[in-house]
Amino acid sequence: MLDGNTFLVCDDTGDIDASRKVPTGLFSYDTRFLSNWRLSINGERLHALSVDDVRYFETRFFLVPGEPTHYVDAKVSVIRNRTIGGSFTEDLAVLNHADHEVDLTVRLDMASDFADIFEIKNPQSKKATVSATVEEKKLRLRYRRDRFHRETVISTSADAQIDSGGMTFRIRVPGQSEWQTQLRVQTLVLGAHERDFRDSLELRHVRNPDELDEQLREWMAAAPRLSCDSLDIVSTYRRSLADLAALRYSSITMAAELVAAGLPWFMTVFGRDSIFTCLQALPFTPQLTPTTLGTLAYGQGSRIDDFRDEEPGKILHELRYGESAGFAEQSHSPYYGAADSTPLFVILLDEYERWTGDDTLVRAYEFEARAALSWIDTYGDLLDTGYIWYQTRNPDTGLANQCWKDSWDSISYRDGRLPPFPRATCEQQGYAYDAKMRGARLARLYWNDPAFAERLEREAAELKDRFNREFWIADGEYYALALDADGGQVDALSSNIGHLLWSGIVDESRAGRIAELLLGDRLFSGWGVRTLATDCARYNPVGYHVGTVWPFDNSIIAWGLWRYGYRREAATICEAMFDAARHFQGRLPEAFAGYPRVRTRSPVQYPTACSPQAWSAGTPLLLLRVMLGLEPHDEHLIIDPEVPAGIGRVELLDIPGRWGKIDALGRSRTPDDDSEQATSRNGAGALTEGRRGA
Amino acid sequence: MSAIAEFFVGLGPRGRSLLPPRVHGTLRIDLVDQDCTSHWYVDMTAADRVLVTRDSRPADAVLTTTHRLLERLVCGDQSAIAALLRNEATFAGDTRLILAFRRFFPSPAGTRDPREVARQHALHGQAWRERLQTRIS
Incomplete structure (x- = not known):
């Protein structure tokens, strides 16, 4: 909830009965505000019907x-109805069924340990x-720690x-009657003059359930309507939209709505996750993008700070609001x-801009x-080789792998060894290529700087050429996962090659081979493309980034296959x-296990996967x-x-954009x-409707 | 001149060049130390420079902190956002102006360019490329 x-x-x-390791509780702004919330009646705990x-x-x-x-005999029952909207409210009713x-x-036991979200992941003492103070009702x-x-x-x-x-309630309930109370829990982040900081900023943070309900209705109504022979796809679509709605929260910077990355560990701004979610959702909920871009623009790096791995022009990775961030732990x-x-x-x-104009x-x-484009060629190119490299300068709390596969063992050679730092992963070079090409378009059309546009295009062409020579593994015929600091290729076969298609950095002549590998047995499980191929030493079907299937990853791969014209392969992934x-x-988790589909009747959930997660919710949309x-x-x-066989008819009505609204069938x-295909290019059912309502 | 005064005097045209042209507004910094409050008024409305005075006029955003913390911010020793998170500094008004103002703070003293550090420890440039070419050919 x-x-x-x-x-x-x-x-x-x-x-809520939280030991420190179990992430149960009421959380807000990366702090646990309730760690104990336990109901009993006459000393007995309750059981759920x-x-x-x-x-x-x-x-x-x-x-x-x-x-x-022994509940068969129950003469008393309880209904707890709770809502979250700024504050947490529980309507507690005790019903007496006797005559x-x-x-x-x-009795309701209550406590808070005010644990920082990072203390729950890695327990440490406060x-x-x-302190607790009893006041009127x-x-x-x-x-309090200093001024925190x-x-x-x-x-x-x-x-x-x-x-x-x-709180203890000694109550007398008449026969066939009930007793009620409303409990309200406010979570206060106190700033100047002991006021909640959101009041000083005029951030509207209290949304009551009626307002939330109305907003959810508007949100769903603003998105295109999907009509489809497959009711499962329709319900997945609606689930995705509702999850994205739930994950929205107010950006402190922009005083507008942003999407948090995922429950329970990532309820905050992540540069990468927010950007991918916006990309996935652009045809459906373009209104998420301006706030995301604004928040990231205002948070852009401006100085060199080794503790935070900050450099001028760099876009942030993660912002937290808790005690450990404030006190630089x-x-x-x-x-x-x-x-x-x-x-x-x-x-x-x-x-x-392409979608909305x-x-x-x-x-x-x-x-x-411009500062971001400049970062690619300056601080990004740590080793002066024309590639983006990474190496943390904060060995204590920094991230070793600064790519989307950010766990410690995600980047390995085929034989399982881990490469030295710095590392240059392949998909990051693809993004750099795409950013230059797109930056060139923006420079020419909107920044009135054709010379800059030409320079970016020239650099992109050089990067593509260099990349295709230096990342290509000749004997395996695929792109290396990364290059290492010793001038070696990190030769594991991974899903990252699918992102390269999306970026357009793949030579046309090699796209077919990449498509074949992505849909081949080593990478494709039947449920999706695995993060790492089965013939790599570190492959593990339940390893976080070394064998599981990530829905978000698959959505980008499908987009990449589509870009290079491999429509049937894209449709297979869809x-x-x-x-x-x-x-x-209908709710895709962050990741699921990479077992071959023939061995599992259904996809096997990854143990600690976050759900709902923004870029998994965005996946069905893309x-x-x-x-x-x-x-x-x-x-x-x-x-x-190019609709997969067996799905039948798919109609998406009122797709918003610079054309007004349009339907796709x-x-x-x-x-x-x-x-029929020999005679009609659109024989596959490509019904294209003209502009309307523009 | 104190480090704080030197920091503000140094803004001028250079300060403006550090800001996105879209950023337009005024920020007042209130330094509250015991019973004495002093002010710095940072006017970011002109296109060619940042103007700093000691006025206590109303501003689009107000950052309240202590002399001691501001001293640490202007020498790059502390992060403004971390200070806000632990409530050692507070703000009111347009948050975007405070984030824009953060662009004026320097790197911590003694910070080296990460490229220089990385290249000291790893192959780079042409030497790296030659090694790569030998290994992949």
Whole structure:
């Protein structure tokens, strides 16, 4: 249950019983505000009959006292209805089903450890203590370290005996009747004059459920409507839109809505994740992009700071709001340890303009985009070789691998050895190429600088040429995962080669071979493309970046295959992903296991995968774009569908963009289509509708 | 001249060149030390330079902190955002101006160019390329 970066993780009775290692609790701004929230009646814990996830910000629990073996006899039951919207509210009702009155003791234990999200991942002791104050119908829990100040304020509408560890309600409920109280939990981040900092900034942070409901309706209504023979795809689409809505939160910089990366560990701004999510969602929810670009532009690096891996022009990797960032125990204030978010920033800026025609924005961020392009050739090129390299300058808390596969063992040779630093991964060179090509377009059309455009195009051509000579592994016939600092190729076969297609850096003559590898047994599991090929020493079907299948990765690969004209291969990935989504009730997780599909009836979930996660929620959207073959071209939208066999008809209505709104229709090939193909290029069911409502 | 005064005097035209042209507004810095408050008023509205005075006029954004912290910010020793997160500095008004103002702060003293450091420890440039060519041919 979540609303932006405030979220609640609890057990199936609605209780929170957090040991430090278990990430249950009420969280906001990277701090746990409730670590204990335990209900009992007459000293007995409760048992869940059912849980109803009403909306993403509302859940209802139906409970009875005691263990499952004796609830048959329950004369009392409990309904906890809770909502999150700025604050957390629980409506607690105790129902007496007997025909006579009963006296009950309802107890709610309450506590907060104010743990920083990083302390839950890596437990350590708090630097200050928590105090509790009992007030009129309120319990106030307070954490103070120097001037760092967080409070949880819990209030009750009904009378209670309040102590420092919770509230006790001694109640008398008449027969066939009920007792109720409303508990409200405020999470305060206190700044100047002991006011919540959001009040000083006029950030609207309290959204009540009715407002949230209305916003969700508007959000869904603004997105294109999908009509499809496959009801599973329709429900996956709607699930994705609702998850993206839930992950939105207010950017402090822009006072507008941003998407957080994922629950529970990543409820914050990530440069890379935010950019990819916006790219995936552009045809559907373009309104997410300006806030993301703005937040990243204002947070752009401006100096050299080794602790934060910051350099001038670099786009941030991660911003955290918690105690460990403030006191520099972690480097996320913000942290800049990503070598790809900077070119990706330029790519998103250009893609956004292509869809929306919003040239004001590309002019407004010219300064930052130029600084980003300059970073690629200066600080990005650590070893003066014409490539982007990375190596952290913060060995304690910095990231070793500053690419999307950011776990420690993700970049390896085929035999399993790990390369020395710095490292230059292949997909980052692809992004650099694409950023230069797109930067050239922006310079020519909007920045009035044709000389800069020519320079960027020349540099891009040189990069492509160099890359195709130096990353290509002749005997394996694929691109190396990376180059190392000793002048060696990191020769593992990985999904990264799919991103190269998306970037356009692959020589036409080699694209067929790359497509063949991506869909071959070593990489393709049947459910999707694995992060690492099965013949690599570190391959592990349940290894985070060394064998699992990442939906986001697959969506970019499908887009890449489509770009080079491998439509059927792209459609195969789309079909596999939508099949997988069905097994996850329409919500693709961050990653799932890389076992061959023939061995598993359904995709196997990766143990600690985040869900919902923004770029997984964005995946079905990008796959729909790929299946329908949507590509903006000048003032028009090109629609050139290739719908996988068995999906049937797919109609996406009211796609927003510079053309106004347009509909796209596609359907799967049938045997008849194949025989017609000789006479009609669009025989595969490419029904293209003209402009409308522009 | 104190480090703080030197920092503000040095802004001028150079300060403007560090800012995106779109950034336009005024920022007041209130330094509260015991019972005495002093002000720096940073006018970022002109196209060619940043103007700094000691005015206490209303501004689009206000950053409140201490003399001691500002001294550490202007020498690059501290991060402004980390200071805000731990509430050692607070702000009100347009957040974008405070983030823009952050662009004026220098690197921590003694910081070396990361390229220089990396190239000291690893092959680079032409030597790296020659090694690569030998290894892949």
